[in-house]
Amino acid sequence: MSEQSEAATAPEVPVRPEPADDPAAVAADREARQKKRLRQTVRDMVLSMLVVTGVVVFLVAPWNWRTPDPVKEVDAAPVIAGAREAFDWPVLAPLDLPATWRATSARVETADDGQPVVVLGWVSPATEYVGLQQSPTKITDFVPDVTLKGVQQDDVVLGTLTWTRYVNADETRRSLARTDAGITYVVTGTGPWDEIEGFTRTLRAG
Known part of the structure; x- marks a missing residue:
């Protein structure tokens, strides 16, 4: 029998569709891949949240619970030395003030009559402000301005000086x-009298 006859009489074998050609299989495969990607996305999100949470916990941990110090310290020594060299009158400054007192201002201003005003300021260990302003100005508002319109009280003797x-x-x-x-x-402060007077007792002329 010829090859043509055998090909003609041989039963045809049905072609089975490949899984990739089966719509249901394709859909199932696509769904499986989507679920896998979704699980990976969720896992990545969880890991990222854990990392961020760890950083936040570290930043707010008790060892970081420190209130920023609002006091900005300055070096008053150069201003004091410069004023004493420039002016021919006694410029006062505290002598042997404890290190717990922190200088916060030191400058030379000019009064309305052209006279210099040496402005110095400190923060006490109790975080109260104490300042010293001194000037040869003849302006009558100098004391009222520095004392914030303070009303005159009594006199007090500190050392050998009356204030x-x-x-x-x-x-x-x-x-x-x-x-x-x-x-x-003028010495002025926000603290009690004993603190202000104690500071004033330390003042010396250079």
């Missing part, structure tokens, strides 16, 4: 003032 107490209207500012040889010195 006059001033208290402003809401009693948030207590001040000591004195004038010596045309130079006016």
Whole structure:
């Protein structure tokens, strides 16, 4: 029998569709891949959240619970030395002030009559402000301005010097003032009298 006859009489074998050609199989395969990607996405999100949470926990941990210090310290020594060299009147500054006192301001300003004003300021260990302003100015508003319109009280002797107490209207500012040889010195602070007077006792002329 010829090859043509055998090919003609041989039964045809049905062609089975490949899985890739089966719509149901294709859909099932696509769904499986989508579920896999979804699981990977969820896992990546969870891992990312864990990392972020760990960083946040570290940042807010008890060892980081520190309130920023609002006090900006300055070096008052150069201003004090420069003022003492430039002016021919006694420039006062605290001597042997404990290291727990921190200088926060040190500058030389000019009063309205052209006279210099040496401005110094500190923060006490109790975080109260104490400042010293001194000038040969003749402006009558100098003491009222520095004391925040303080009302004159009594006199107090500190060492060998007599100072006059001033208290402003809401009693948030207590001040000591004195004038010596045309130079006016004003110590003013937000703390109690014993702190302000203790600071004033340390003042010396260079």
